[in-house]
Amino acid sequence: MIERSHHDMGGLPAGPVERGEHDYAEWELRVDALMTLLTGVRSAKKLMTVDELRKNIEALAPDAYDTMSYYERWVISITQTLIQRGVITTEQLARKMLEVEKRGR
Amino acid sequence: MDVERKFRPGERVRVMKAYPLGHVRTPYYVRGCTGTIERLCGAFPNPEELAQMRDGLPARPLYRVRFLHRDLWPGYGGDPADVVEVEIFQHWLEAA
Amino acid sequence: MTDRGSYQPLTYFQLMEVSLRELLVEKGVVTDAQVDETLEDMRRRGPERGARVVARAWTDPEFRKRLLADGTAACEELGLDVPALRLVVVESTPEVHNVIVCTLCSCYPRMLLGLPPDWYKSRNYRSRVVREPRIVLAELGLEVPGDVQIRVHDSTAEMRYMVLPLRPPGTGGWSEERLASIVTRDCMIGVAVPEVTR
Numbered sequence: 412m413i414e415r416s417h418h419d420m421g422g423l424p425a426g427p428v429e430r431g432e433h434d435y436a437e438w439e440l441r442v443d444a445l446m447t448l449l450t451g452v453r454s455a456k457k458l459m460t461v462d463e464l465r466k467n468i469e470a471l472a473p474d475a476y477d478t479m480s481y482y483e484r485w486v487i488s489i490t491q492t493l494i495q496r497g498v499i500t501t502e503q504l505a506r507k508m509l510e511v512e513k514r515g516r
Numbered sequence: 517m518d519v520e521r522k523f524r525p526g527e528r529v530r531v532m533k534a535y536p537l538g539h540v541r542t543p544y545y546v547r548g549c550t551g552t553i554e555r556l557c558g559a560f561p562n563p564e565e566l567a568q569m570r571d572g573l574p575a576r577p578l579y580r581v582r583f584l585h586r587d588l589w590p591g592y593g594g595d596p597a598d599v600v601e602v603e604i605f606q607h608w609l610e611a612a
Numbered sequence: 613m614t615d616r617g618s619y620q621p622l623t624y625f626q627l628m629e630v631s632l633r634e635l636l637v638e639k640g641v642v643t644d645a646q647v648d649e650t651l652e653d654m655r656r657r658g659p660e661r662g663a664r665v666v667a668r669a670w671t672d673p674e675f676r677k678r679l680l681a682d683g684t685a686a687c688e689e690l691g692l693d694v695p696a697l698r699l700v701v702v703e704s705t706p707e708v709h710n711v712i713v714c715t716l717c718s719c720y721p722r723m724l725l726g727l728p729p730d731w732y733k734s735r736n737y738r739s740r741v742v743r744e745p746r747i748v749l750a751e752l753g754l755e756v757p758g759d760v761q762i763r764v765h766d767s768t769a770e771m772r773y774m775v776l777p778l779r780p781p782g783t784g785g786w787s788e789e790r791l792a793s794i795v796t797r798d799c800m801i802g803v804a805v806p807e808v809t810r
Contacts, residue, residue, distance in 0.1 A: 415535070421766065430752065438626045441647060486629050499635050499639070507635050515621075543768060594746045595761055599762070600765075
């Protein structure tokens with residue numbers, strides 16, 4: 412249904428709520444820290460808004476939204492936003508991803 | 517200069533029954549529904565604009581609106597006094 | 613299957629995190645030190661901060677009034693550093709039980725409670741607690757009496773919510789510290805109530 416966005420789920424039927432939780436991994440915490448820094452909470456320079464983060468999460472395909480974890484959605488959305496903002500370019504990202512992969516971290 | 521506030525606590529308001537595109541912070545489940553202003557939260561840049569890299573100014577009044585569950589969900593089974601409170605920007609509200 | 617030993621390849625998302633962060637550092641947008649400091653800040657922020665606020669409100673009626681009027685200012689008064697937090701504290705009473713959610717994403721009073729648990733961010737909780745709060749609370753182990761009003765707070769925009777739970781009987785004369793010890797994270801979300809164990 413196009414008029415109801417997938418993330419806007421209040422009141423929809425869903426399964427039982429179970430008290431699952433996990434300790435956040437280091438990389439997840441670093442994604443969170445990057446968001447804090449980029450929205451200017453700690454650093455002086457504000458490079459994006461939380462509403463851009465939300466917009467780009469909401470733009471994920473429904474099956475991706477449901478299967479990705481919270482910080483997986485965040486890292487994709489932050490990266491999309493910074494490309495849209497011109498802070499990084501797609502080409503720079505591509506080259507950096509190849510470099511990191513090759514390094515095998 | 518912020519947008520002038522139109523509503524006071526206790527006043528009845530209806531949420532715009534609209535389904536636009538873009539980034540919207542008014543949940544689907546309250547659109548078209550009537551509730552009561554609980555409080556004014558302040559004035560804030562419009563998130564619909566902030567999401568699109570614009571400044572969202574002038575700041576717009578943001579309210580907390582109280583809805584009875586039984587007005588939102590047909591056949592609600594809990595206490596008839598149960599409520600849900602939602603923050604809604606003024607441009608989504610009209611007097612009811 | 614080949615034994616890869618302890619080597620674990622990065623997932624696509626971890627690769628994205630490393631790449632993005634390194635690019636931002638190279639460009640001078642952020643520094644590694646800032647990332648580390650921010651991580652340290654996050655680690656310092658757990659539910660004991662919220663519990664301290666609750667315990668003070670239970671023992672100091674004037675503070676309680678100020679907390680309900682302006683949550684952020686009251687936290688700052690206690691010396692808590694709460695950047696960018698606009699806090700609304702909602703008080704549970706014998707007649708009213710409060711519970712918080714964010715149906716649109718997962719907004720949460722993290723400056724006071726730390727990072728949210730997975731279930732708070734789940735589709736099941738976000739979808740259902742606004743429509744059948746009593747059933748969801750029961751699934752989480754909390755039965756709310758039928759004549760107690762439930763107020764669900766959907767954090768859809770700028771404010772963040774924290775529940776000020778009802779002080780349980782049998783805690784008269786307790787120190788603030790002892791009171792804080794029974795205020796769990798879930799009590800401040802509103803899916804549990806403080807309990808006195810012996």
